[in-house]
Amino acid sequence: MPVNLKGRSLLTLKDFTPDEIRYLLNLAANLKAKKRAGIRGDLLEGKNIVLLFEKTSTRTRCAFEVAALDEGAHVTFLSNSQMGKKESLEDTAKVLGRFYDGIEFRGFKQETVELLAKHAGVPVWNGLTDLYHPTQVLADCLTIMEHVAKPLNKVKLVYVGDARNNMGNSLMIISAKLGMHFVGIAPASLFPEEGLVNEMRELAKSTGAKIEFSEDIAAVDGADAIYTDVWVSMGEEAQFEERIKLLTPYRVTMDMMRMTHNPDCIFLHCLPSFHDLETTVGREIYEKYGVAEQEVTDEVFRAPCSKVFDEAENRMHTIKAVMVATAGR
Secondary structure (H helix, E strand, O other): OOOOOOOOOEOOHHHOOHHHHHHHHHHHHHHHHHHHOOOOOOOOOOOEEEEEEOOOOOHHHHHHHHHHHHOOOEEEEEOOOOEOOOEOHHHHHHHHHHHOOEEEEEOOOHHHHHHHHHHHOOOEEEEEOOOOOHHHHHHHHHHHHHHOOOOHHHOEEEEEOOOOOHHHHHHHHHHHHHOOEEEEEOOHHHOOOHHHHHHHHHHHHHHOOEEEEEOOHHHHOOOOEEEEOOOOOOOOHHHHHHHHHHHHHHOEOHHHHHOOOOOOOEEEEOOOOOOOOOOHHHHHHHHHHOOOOOOEOHHHHOOOOEOHHHHHHHHHHHHHHHHHHHHOO
């Protein structure tokens, strides 16, 4: 059956079928090849896109802007609106829906992006909330497709660290949708919400996926990709001392990569990463707690197995696919 996503919002990949997700990934690969060939696009020509940001950003903002411009759209970056201050979310959504053909939101509450989608009348795209990061995991899967010599439904993807953050949630969801073997390795206190896990395990029965969790890093055995994220998400900085104690044993090291017994295992990270002391935050953490490398060692981050910058580039190609599929002509 042909896939038609025109007018659809992307709030969480729970709302998309496996065929629809595969369509977006294949479209992204085609758009990437088109850009590499130097072919200027026009699939968003005449469209206007607004980017709403509550949280700081590098990849998300740049990926949306470049992707939109590549296909002929005009972009407005909006970080100082009256939304939720002097104007309700509903009213803001209705106004922006009159001006724009698509709205991206990057912020804290999932409810915010859902309210925007409910009232805007145009596609709304989740650029990150506390619960989900759907555009990131599309980029992650495109990167796996490029670097792992297996179909996605034969891939073992291991997430190590804070498994109940937006990345842990979203990687579990896309794994369940696409029939992947997902393993979350974390302290039990940082496992995802039980209801979401049960929902994805039920879905896995129809897709052939496996959803597992362990506190033991030995569960990386057989992994095709090891994924991690920062120990503390934006807005949780007060919990850093506790997270150091909980997550230091789960730092991705070369020893952990070798524990996969797979010389072709790749390393992935959504970025930014605290793998050295070349950031203000990294130096502050080192001075306060003596931790020079946080969720991943510098050795792994810079090793040939690390595909983090291919992954970062793929944010743009997959985001372009989402916009073209849902708001393109």
